[in-house]
Amino acid sequence: MSAFAVNETNGTDGTDRTTADGAGDPPGGPVRGLPWAVLRLHRAALVVWGAFLLAAVGVLVWEVEITADSVRDRIASCHQGAASCRFEAVLDYGGNIGWASTLVYYSFFAVAAFAGGALIGRELENGTAQLAWTQSVSPTRWLAAKLAVPAVLLVVGGTVFVLVFRWAWAANRDLMGDDWTFADVFAARGPALVAYSLCGLAVGALAGVVLRRSLPALAISCVAMYLLNHNLEEHREDLWPTVSPAPTKGVEMSGDVWQLGDGTGRFHPQAHYWPMHLVETGIVLGVAAVATGAAFWVLRRRTA
Structure with missing residues (x-):
């Protein structure tokens, strides 16, 4: 049975009360109605996201x-400071941190696929949404609850990860093989990172509202997010004016500098x-806002 099926309960006055969530509002609970139904219906996805x-x-x-x-102990025991030994030790440490950041960063593909x-x-x-709309739940309110929860x-989880990652990335820089340009x-x-997740949610919702079919919406939303992310990564160096070293004085370069390979001596400190x-965050949030507005507009046009 749908999570939005009719649920009849008796009030204190003895009359029947009908709700549109069917999930059973927790007595006195802080989350009620549509938000509670969304949490119940997609609790498996919530558990997976939280565990991830x-x-x-x-x-x-x-x-x-x-x-x-332990990595520092391995480096200290390397025979005469062998470079290959040190490289392997650093790779073991920085590699795991790198994989964690990569998987969470690109999780916006999973968010877009889930939303769409x-x-x-x-x-x-499957008609579940239309059933909810017949039970005093407007399409706009339905979509708002679907996106808000x-x-x-995503904001809470993403923020926690960003804070922990900033701490972990800066803790042992001598053991890391990456830099801020990765x-x-x-x-x-x-x-x-949070902006990309919200954008994936909005783009997936728009694809779902426009296509009204799960698999095509899943595919289109992932392709759209790939194109957005790929283009921003390709042109990331153009998001802010570069610095050019003075011809007579020169500039001392370091690993913390993003040098551009166009032969003009430009770089980003x-x-x-x-x-x-x-x-970049503003651009991604702008796309998310446009996609969200378009999803509501399309839904209103089709249900007017």
């Missing part, structure tokens, strides 16, 4: 608090990280 984030955060904490000391395929597309395809969870590091150190990051 907890595992990623756990890896970061374990690497910093436990693995780092299960959250919106399947509900419209996962959006809150795609996953660039996003995972700030709000862009590490101080450009936040301006570039916030510009």
Whole structure:
């Protein structure tokens, strides 16, 4: 039975009360009505998302608090400081942190697929949404609840990961083989990671509302997010004006500098990280806002 099936309960006055959620509001609970129904209907996805984030955060904490000391011991025992020995030890440490950031960063593909395929597309395809609309739940309110609940969870979970990742990434820089210009590091150190997740949710919702079929909406939303992310990563260096070294004085380059290979001597110092990051975050949130508005507009047009 649908999570929005009719649920009749008796009130204190002896009359029947009909609700549209069918999930059973918890007595005195803080989450009621449609939000509670969304949580119940998609609790499996919530559990998977929570477990995924907890595992990623756990890896970061374990690497910093436990693995780092053993890696330093391995480096100290390397015969005459052999470069290959040190490289393998650093790879073991930085590799796990890198994988955690990469998986969480690109999880927006999973968010887009979930939003387009299960959250919106399947509900419209099998008629569950239309059933809810016949029970005093307007299409606009239905879509708002569908988006608000996962959006809150994405913001909370993403923010926690960003804070932990910033701490872990900076804790033992001498054991890391990456820098701030790496795609996953660039996003995972700030709000862009959360922005991409929210954008995936919005794009998936728009695809679901337009196509009204789960599998096509899943595919289109993932393709759209890939194109957005790929183009922003390709042109990330253009999001902020570059610095050109003075011809007579020169500029001392370091690993913290993003050197552009166009032969003009242009580069981005590490101080450009936040301006570039916030510009990209703004672009992604702008796309998310447009996709969200378009989803509501399409839904209203089709249900007017």
